[in-house]
Structure formats: C-alpha cells, structure tokens
Amino acid sequence: MSNQWPQLDYLGWHETCSALHLYLQIVGKYRLAHTPWLNHSWNATFYVTPTGLASSPIPDGPGIEILFDLKEHKLVGTCGHGHRASFDLAPTTVAAFRAEFVALVTELGGTPTFNDTPNEVPNPVPFSEDHRDRPYDRYAVHRYHQAMVAIDRVFYRFRTSFLGKSSPVHLFWGALDLAVTRFSGRRAPLHPAGIPSLPDDVAQEAYDREVSSAGFWPGGNGIDYPAFYAYAYPTPAGYRTAPVQPDAAFWHDGLSEFMLPYDHVQAAPDPDEALMAFLVSTYEAAADLGQWDRELLECDHGRPRRVRAPSAAPMPAASTVDGTV
Structure with missing residues (x-):
C-alpha cells in the first residue's frame, strides 16, 4: 500500500471536518457572489493543489485568489497588486473565521459581500451568528x-x-x-x-x-x-x-x-x-x-507526451465533374 493513500477516520475528526466545511462555504460563497455564473455552479468550486484547496482567480477588486493551505494550516489570499495576506487555521468559531476572512479580503482590495447562510447542512446557523467553539485537528x-x-x-x-x-x-x-x-x-x-x-x-x-x-x-x-x-x-x-x-x-x-x-x-x-x-x-x-x-x-486514457490519435469525420470522396476535380 502506498503512503499516498493515508488512513482516514471520519468519526475521529468529524468536528474538525464540519468546521472546515463551513469555512470553505464562507470562502466559496464569496467567490460565488463575485463570479459570472458558469453551468452547473462550476464558477463556485475549489481545486486541489499540492498544498491545499484553491479558489482560482476571483474577479473582485484587483483580482483575488484564496488558498486553504492545508500543509502550513493557513488561509492565504493574494491579489493582482502583488499583496499577500493570511491568517492561521486553528481552533476558533465560525463567526470569528468569517470576521478574519472579511478583514483579509478588505486588505487585499476586494469587497467581502456574500450570503451569510450555509447550504446543504442540517439546521443551518448564519455564519456571523455561529459562536460555537470548533476544534482544528492539524x-x-x-x-x-x-x-x-x-x-x-x-x-x-x-x-x-x-x-x-x-x-x-x-x-x-x-x-x-x-x-x-x-x-x-x-x-x-x-x-x-x-x-x-x-x-x-x-x-x-x-x-x-x-x-x-x-x-x-x-x-x-x-x-x-x-x-x-x-x-x-x-x-x-x-x-x-x-x-x-x-x-x-x-x-x-x-x-x-x-x-x-x-x-x-x-x-x-x-x-x-x-x-x-x-x-x-x-x-x-x-x-x-x-x-x-x-x-x-470516448477515447483511450491520456498519456504524458503522447498526442491522442485524431478520430475526425472522414473526408468526402473526391468527385470528377466535366474533368474538374
């Protein structure tokens, strides 16, 4: 078994997982509020990177990108002016995380407006009103x-x-x-x-x-x-x-x-x-x-440095009319 596939124990970290879920919703809702709609909500998602989960560029202010750095355990924001801001991912409350995120976006020159209510979770509490202490298991x-x-x-x-x-x-x-x-x-x-x-x-x-x-x-x-x-x-x-x-x-x-x-x-x-x-x-x-x-x-699985063989429609057969091809 490769160590690239670690053991995961959901019940052992479900409180931290729930907290991270809500933090991702806060940042995701900020992205959603500032990007044009793309089919099937593709304008609001995150992408896996070698260090964490990234938003990709958000068209707000000078242009902002947010990274959940899950190796250094920081939320990191960068902007088109070259400025960088961050804060630690640590035990806190959802309301406190939201406040720090709002301050980070403001510092980067953005407008931190977004919907304040979680989605797809039972008994949703507005982010700004969720003062329950949350753990963070690094x-x-x-x-x-x-x-x-x-x-x-x-x-x-x-x-x-x-x-x-x-x-x-x-x-x-x-x-x-x-x-x-x-x-x-x-x-x-x-x-x-x-x-x-x-x-x-x-x-x-x-x-x-x-x-x-x-x-x-x-x-x-x-x-x-x-x-x-x-x-x-x-x-x-x-x-x-x-x-x-x-x-x-x-x-x-x-x-x-x-x-x-x-x-x-x-x-x-x-x-x-x-x-x-x-x-x-x-x-x-x-x-x-x-x-x-x-x-x-369908086609075969892609391989590095190997171009997929084309499967275009066949060319129509040449025809001769009055001696002209």
Missing part, C-alpha cells in the same frame, strides 16, 4: 489533503478518456465532495429539487443535462465513513442492479447511489486501479443503460 486535516491529492490524480486520469462535455475535477463546498461529471450531450427531465438548504433553481440548473457523476465524501451526507459515490441522472432502468467493480462497491438505497468505502481503496494492492475500476464500471453502466453514444464520446 494531523487529520493533513491526512485529508493527502488523500485528496491522490484522489484528484485518479479522477483526472479518468477524465482524460472522455471526449464529450466533462466537468473539471473540483470540490463542491455545498456537500464537501470532490467530483467529476460526464455528460451525454442530451437534455434531462426537470429535476424535482427539494434539496435541503439549496435553492430549487440551483438544483434544477445543475441537472438539466444527462450526467454520469462520481465523487468522494470524507464522511457525513448520510454515512459515517469516507467513501466514493457514483450516480446517473436520470437514473436509467436497471442501473441500481448493474454489476460494478470492485467487489466492495454496493448500491445504497437511502442515497440512491453506488458507494465504495475509502478504506477498501486505501487497503488495496493498487489503490489507483481499485478506484479507477469503480469510476469506469459505474460510468459504463450509466452509458450503456442510458444509450449514450459511447463510440463518439
């Missing part, structure tokens, strides 16, 4: 980031074998899931929405195209252990009983998704290939049962 956060780097690597490789519309590999701060999504290219039925603490129009816009999606949760969302998930929308007939790999994967009736416990991947002789088997088999079940045009949409 070692657990480090292991979580280490796992995310490994997962991001496999998700990215999986993404290279699809020629159709595909999402980036990105972290949604609503449910705290790292995800990658493939699209059939067809419209989907209107989603029923009704997701707690999430506006219906956001949910319906997110699912207005047919998708096969996979992701990773550190825990929560109806489970008390870290796990990978996969689902299709709309769910094609026979999907929930489709054979998927590896053997530890199963259909979760309560979540209506395939699940694969992280511990199985972490303990596998080749964790990368165990996770890839789950990604590929759940996608193939969705694509085959949903009658996707797989020949048009």
Whole structure:
C-alpha cells in the first residue's frame, strides 16, 4: 500500500471536518457572489493543489485568489497588486473565521459581500451568528489533503478518456465532495429539487443535462465513513442492479447511489486501479443503460507526451465533374 493513500477516520475528526466545511462555504460563497455564473455552479468550486484547496482567480477588486493551505494550516489570499495576506487555521468559531476572512479580503482590495447562510447542512446557523467553539485537528486535516491529492490524480486520469462535455475535477463546498461529471450531450427531465438548504433553481440548473457523476465524501451526507459515490441522472432502468467493480462497491438505497468505502481503496494492492475500476464500471453502466453514444464520446486514457490519435469525420470522396476535380 502506498503512503499516498493515508488512513482516514471520519468519526475521529468529524468536528474538525464540519468546521472546515463551513469555512470553505464562507470562502466559496464569496467567490460565488463575485463570479459570472458558469453551468452547473462550476464558477463556485475549489481545486486541489499540492498544498491545499484553491479558489482560482476571483474577479473582485484587483483580482483575488484564496488558498486553504492545508500543509502550513493557513488561509492565504493574494491579489493582482502583488499583496499577500493570511491568517492561521486553528481552533476558533465560525463567526470569528468569517470576521478574519472579511478583514483579509478588505486588505487585499476586494469587497467581502456574500450570503451569510450555509447550504446543504442540517439546521443551518448564519455564519456571523455561529459562536460555537470548533476544534482544528492539524494531523487529520493533513491526512485529508493527502488523500485528496491522490484522489484528484485518479479522477483526472479518468477524465482524460472522455471526449464529450466533462466537468473539471473540483470540490463542491455545498456537500464537501470532490467530483467529476460526464455528460451525454442530451437534455434531462426537470429535476424535482427539494434539496435541503439549496435553492430549487440551483438544483434544477445543475441537472438539466444527462450526467454520469462520481465523487468522494470524507464522511457525513448520510454515512459515517469516507467513501466514493457514483450516480446517473436520470437514473436509467436497471442501473441500481448493474454489476460494478470492485467487489466492495454496493448500491445504497437511502442515497440512491453506488458507494465504495475509502478504506477498501486505501487497503488495496493498487489503490489507483481499485478506484479507477469503480469510476469506469459505474460510468459504463450509466452509458450503456442510458444509450449514450459511447463510440463518439470516448477515447483511450491520456498519456504524458503522447498526442491522442485524431478520430475526425472522414473526408468526402473526391468527385470528377466535366474533368474538374
């Protein structure tokens, strides 16, 4: 087993995980408030980096980027003027984190306006009113980031074998899931929405195209252990009983998704290939049962320094008319 895949104990760090989740929501909502809408809320996500989770540039003031540095355990902001500001990630309250973040954005020349209410969490308390003390377990956060780097690597490789519309590999701060999504290219039925603490129009816009999606949760969302998930929308007939790999994967009736416990991947002789088997088999079940045009949409996995062989439409045959070609 590679040490790139650390052990994760959600119940042992769930209070820190919950706090980090809310801090990511605060910064994510700031990004959401200042960036033009991009399909399926892609304008609001975070990206895994070798040191943490980054926002990418936010068009506010001189241009601002926020990094959760999960190695040095700092929130770091940089701006187009070359200025840098930061504060420690440590035991605190959500309200105190929010106040420090507002001060950081102001110092960088931005306008720290954003919605004050958490999304997709039970019994949401406005950030500015959440004064409950929260722990910060640096070692657990480090292991979580280490796992995310490994997962991001496999998700990215999986993404290279699809020629159709595909999402980036990105972290949604609503449910705290790292995800990658493939699209059939067809419209989907209107989603029923009704997701707690999430506006219906956001949910319906997110699912207005047919998708096969996979992701990773550190825990929560109806489970008390870290796990990978996969689902299709709309769910094609026979999907929930489709054979998927590896053997530890199963259909979760309560979540209506395939699940694969992280511990199985972490303990596998080749964790990368165990996770890839789950990604590929759940996608193939969705694509085959949903009658996707797989020949048009797929290609081999990408490799460094090797250009994908083109698969363009054939040129029409030359014809001769009155001696002119």
